[in-house]
Amino acid sequence: MIATVVLICGLMASALGASFETRLDTLACGNYTMTEGTRLVIQSPNFPKNYPVNQRCQWEFSCPVEADNYLDIICPKFALQSSKDCVHDRLIVTSRGQRDVKCGTDSPDGTKTSTGWARFTFFSNAAITNTGFRCYIWCHAK
Numbered sequence: 001m002i003a004t005v006v007l008i009c010g011l012m013a014s015a016l017g018a019s020f021e022t023r024l025d026t027l028a029c030g031n032y033t034m035t036e037g038t039r040l041v042i043q044s045p046n047f048p049k050n051y052p053v054n055q056r057c058q059w060e061f062s063c064p065v066e067a068d069n070y071l072d073i074i075c076p077k078f079a080l081q082s083s084k085d086c087v088h089d090r091l092i093v094t095s096r097g098q099r100d101v102k103c104g105t106d107s108p109d110g111t112k113t114s115t116g117w118a119r120f121t122f123f124s125n126a127a128i129t130n131t132g133f134r135c136y137i138w139c140h141a142k
């Protein structure tokens, strides 16, 4: 399934005036096809309030042509329950040739993937939550 994603561009937001907080369209769990030069936003459920227990959400991003592009992952906010080896709550960022398991304040911020494909999987267990994350995924040409 290819979801249609509506992006609000910065120009439009500034045209609405500085008193307007920029509205972000964050994505439901699922698979998304991107266009080179665009950005999508994901966040943990309830962000910036604490995410609930027992969550699982997976997002997949493809920006074709995959081999000609890469994804730039920007996560200004990231706070999950901390645990050794992230056995409790975690965000797993998988891309071609790389798999990062993140928790606590160890953010994937600044990750650049090798191609225009990545999968994000968020889990929370049955106890202790935190404020979670918001990440921007940019697709750029190599």
Ligand SMILES: *[C@@H]1O[C@H](CO)[C@@H](O)[C@H](O)[C@H]1NC(C)=O
Pocket: 001, 029, 030, 031, 060
């Ligand atoms: C997303 O794509 C993967 C294959 O890359 C597939 O296994 C999965 O079922 C898809 N998920 C949804 C919600 O369409």
